[in-house]
Amino acid sequence: MAGLHFNTPESRETEDATIVAHNARTGLILFAIYVAFYGGFMALSAFWPAVMSQPLLAGVNVAVLYGFALIGAAMILALIYMRMCRKAK
Amino acid sequence: MLHDTSLPAVLIFLLFAGGVLGISFYLGSRARSASGYFAASGGIHWAVNGIAFAGDYLSAASFLGICGMIAFFGYDGFLYSIGYLAGWxxxxxxxxxxLKRLGRFTFADALDNRFNSRGIKLAAATSTLVVSCFYLIPQMVGAGALVxxxxxxxxxxxxISVGLIVTMIVTTAGMVSTTWVQFIKGSLLVALCAIMAAMILWRGVTTRPxxxxxxxxxxxxxHVPAAEITEAPGAVVLPAEGGWAGQPYVRVRDAAGIVSVWREEGGGLLSETxxxxLRPDGTKWVNxxxxxxxxxxxxxxxVGYASKLPGGVESTGPLGPIGFLRTLQQSEVILWRSDRIAEPGGGTSIVYYQKPTAGADFMAPGSSPTFRSVRGERFIDKLDFLSLMLALFCGTAxxxxxxIRYYTVKDQVSARKSTVVGIAAIGCFYVLTLYLGLGAMTSGSLDVTDSNMSAPLLARSFNELLFALISAVAFTTVLGTVSGLIMAASGAVAxxxxxxxxxxxxxxxQKVRAARIAAVSVGLVAIGLGILFARMNVNFLVGWAFNIAASANLxxxxxxxxxxxxxxxxxxxAIIVxxxxxxxxxxxxxxxFRDVYGLDPARAWVPFSQPAIVTIPLGFAVLIAVSLLTPRQEDNSAGDSRRVAEGKFPTTV
Structure with a gap:
């Protein structure tokens, strides 16, 4: 396996400024989306905890569903990011 | 609680530890250069590295601490799961x-890439050491809880045994063996937790565990009538002296001279505690x-069972993933809380009492003492919760x-891919923690004195083999995370x-030898701290490590x-402040004040326990202010090639 080869020389990557900038911008946009989603969770828990205990879907409350959604959103945004990032030539 | 030695558990555990050490020795014999020791020569495959991320991250705290916290307090433990994953x-x-673009071996490399400043190196290395040591404490405490x-x-x-085994792992092979240990353990942990969650759903919830x-x-x-206890033949009610005065407890000495403590429920009814x-002569008495x-x-x-189920049934039978959560939300579960009482004749007693709790209560934020403040009215109390969630979000990175795991893959694309694999594995695991924790809560197998042991005891409630496997994997979990941390700390030193x-x-x-000596020293410090902090919930300790990491480094x-x-x-x-x-x-x-020094928490100097909400903005403010007050600096990243030319870096670059 690749990981067992020790003497592989490290290669310095060639950096293309436009690709680096594109990837960084993509990352920041997706980050902002997640921050808003996570911020909503924090605000709801801290200031409207009664809302969190209300059943929302199939008898499961807002707290559990929002928690699962945050975990799921992290996975989905990670995949979107991977698709949107450009590779260095 | 006292626990019996389990032979299959011991055998499986020895097999695991032996296997892990064997891999370390084998790989260690092949890693010769500093680059190989610190960064596995950048040659780890991204998928392996991704699972190794999960292995690094799913520490004793994630597994033992979160399961324990959910088992004892409900949803509040799951808040940590959410925060830990969001940090990714x-x-x-x-x-x-x-980070991958800027650095070579350590976090300080990346920070210092533009400047070649000794001040940054010192500050970054010190923060790495402090955070590693703080993060090591819960891992070591978790190791003790497992054995x-x-x-x-x-x-x-x-x-002590974890400390010694890990130090051997790290000193033999460095980052390569650490990575493979993490890979093995990360995949096994997620797989076993999935199996256990399926078994929990299959068993369902019952009022008769x-x-x-x-x-x-x-x-x-x-609901025992008081007279039945206090007026039993030969029973004597003891006076409420010392710390018992004003407490809702009745102490009764029966005809055989045994003292039992009952909690007043109101309406002339009592419940068992x-x-x-701990007596002044050092002996420990139970009930x-x-x-x-x-x-x-x-x-x-x-302890731990559902006292009421929806529809008044005795057992639900197998449940689906949604049905399980819905059932618990509509049930009542006996949770346990404790009071510390100073005995009149010296010594202290801890009384664990039953607290029937509705699912609607424990399945929402604010049911644990840590987060109770979110249900209060005072804004300052809510800051503690917000601060912790901020620390978890900012601490991971x-x-x-x-x-340092970003340096074990060959390029930025691999760094990105392995992070995505890591997020997928970790996300699945954290969803499972809610099922494991709630399963443990209603398994009838909890140790009321130690929340950290909930997950292994839950496994034992199914069968000894599962218990042996879970314990062995959890122990390997501790080994893996501790070796990663000691690796980071030894890199910072050498x-x-x-x-x-x-x-x-x-x-x-010489560099690898220096790192190995540093690894041994950090290992010894970790052993000492692990013994010192034995009684704290490991998850809470991890929260602290995240606060420091986020405040110093982010x-x-x-x-x-x-x-x-x-x-x-x-x-x-910014790092130092x-x-x-x-x-x-x-x-x-x-x-x-309460958990470490044993002092009255009301005397604490700061208004809430989690600092991140204050100290992260403080770090940013200090950085901006100091940067504006000091002259603009030229990009000095050309310094790398100069230092390589001077022979200060290995020439494999």
């Missing part, structure tokens, strides 16, 4: 690629008798042992402090990447 978003979107039921050994034996052999477990009594008393398994001795009863800060001219061999990392005006003095100041302020805040908090 910062790691992936903000930190992963630039108690597994091997029937005292807590400190677990701490049984043990692995199908024997019904004893359930603590409730469990008490642990009025000496603790032990011999004649005349007794031990604590396992600042943890040194996570940061690479950042000795080579780059003190400018010692070390060749590859402002420097983010501003370096996104603000061109950042100066080396600004970075150094962030680290010192968060550390000081934690040491002066109510939680530290």
């Amino acid at each position: 978003i910062v790691a992936l979107f903000i930190v992963a690629e630039p 108690q039921p597994l091997l029937g050994l005292p807590h400190y034996v677990g701490v 049984t043990d692995a052999d199908g024997r019904e477990l004893p359930v603590a009594r409730r 469990q008490t642990v008393s 009025g008798r000496p603790q032990g398994k011999g004649p005349g001795e007794t031990d604590l009863q396992p 600042s943890l040194p042992h996570i940061l 690479h950042d402090l000795m080579t780059n800060f003190l400018k010692l001219r070390l060749d590859d061999y 402002p420097a990392l983010v501003m370096l990447l996104f603000w061109k005006r950042t100066t080396k003095q600004g970075i150094t100041a 962030g680290m010192v302020s968060s550390l000081a805040w934690i040491l002066l908090s109510a939680q530290a």
